[in-house]
Amino acid sequence: MRAYAFPAYDTPVFKAKTAAVIGGGNVAMDSVRTAKRLGAERAVIVYRRSRTEMPARNEEIHHAEEEGIEFQLLTTPLRYFGDEYGRVRAMECQKMGLGEPDASGRRRPVPIEGSEYTMEVDLVVCAIGQSPNPLIPQTTPGLKMGKWGNIEVDWATMATSLPGVYAGGDIIRGGATVILAMGDARIAAAQIDKDLRR
Ligand SMILES: Cc1cc2nc3c(=O)[nH]c(=O)nc-3n(C[C@H](O)[C@H](O)[C@H](O)COP(=O)(O)OP(=O)(O)OC[C@H]3O[C@@H](n4cnc5c(N)ncnc54)[C@H](O)[C@@H]3O)c2cc1C
Incomplete structure (x- = not known):
């Protein structure tokens, strides 16, 4: 900001x-x-x-x-x-x-x-733990969430329950690390590329 x-x-x-x-x-x-x-x-x-x-x-x-x-x-x-x-x-x-x-x-x-x-x-x-921002689930009907407020994905593709929507990083894992978030993003990017070519 x-x-x-x-x-x-x-x-x-x-x-x-x-x-x-x-x-x-x-x-x-x-x-x-x-x-x-x-x-x-x-x-x-x-x-x-x-x-x-x-x-x-x-x-x-x-x-x-x-x-x-x-x-x-x-x-x-x-x-x-x-x-x-x-x-x-x-x-x-x-x-x-x-x-x-x-x-x-x-x-x-x-x-x-x-x-x-x-x-x-x-x-x-x-600094007593983190939980996901509830704004996106509250405003996005059809987005499947886990019981801790995280977005659920197919771990092989990072695809969410909504077609064309992918997620990765802390919002799917809870508080994790930068390298895991970057890894998720790479998987999602590869899948997005594949899906766009269909
Ligand atoms: C104090 C602190 C220290 C840390 N130190 C380390 C460390 O040393 N090493 C390490 O690996 N990890 C560390 N972490 C964890 C690391 O920061 C996270 O795991 C990582 O940033 C997760 O990346 P992300 O992209 O999933 O989420 P974030 O980095 O949180 O990015 C999410 C982004 O989405 C934006 N956003 C949220 N809601 C909306 C919306 N509705 N519309 C648009 N944008 C939105 C947010 O503003 C934010 O910019 C630390 C975390 C904290 C809090």
Whole structure:
């Protein structure tokens, strides 16, 4: 959206003083380090379990620590406070303990009553998993969707249930990788070429 060309384009990258990133995965590490590099004085990971349970790769966590990222572990956000412009100004957090392992095998975070505190923030990024944008399924009758809101395709051709419509990448796989998206696109392109020659 040409954020780099602000003010010619009305889509600036917002530069935070204190950025909080919720989550403990690779996307969280990426986001918090990006916020820091964009000039945030404080860039903070807020994660509800401990470092041991963090799903991010070890080197990602290590590099974030090296880069001066603050970690508020065993902490979960409860609510956000906004200002009159609808911009976030603060976040209420609660400290967590660890209970028995849950279905994922990781110890379950348990809220500690009375441990609530407020943290001033002017940017919050929620990096707690991704789900597909529901706009396309809602506006495209006949497009077959999976139960997680992903578009269903024939994996050999990337063709969807609608003739002439192909899909690939995260919208069919859930959050995945660039290389898988590119591979899907190659399969789809080859099939489109074949179909157009029929
Ligand atoms: C913070 C972060 C870090 C990541 N780091 C890595 C990494 O290091 N390595 C890696 O391999 N992967 C990484 N990923 C995952 C990777 O970005 C995705 O797997 C990849 O971008 C998927 O490509 P895609 O083309 O399927 O979807 P996207 O890149 O999401 O592209 C979809 C496009 O469709 C547009 N769109 C959506 N709805 C509509 C509509 N109705 N009409 C028109 N356009 C629409 C969107 O604006 C978007 O531009 C990361 C993801 C995140 C969020």
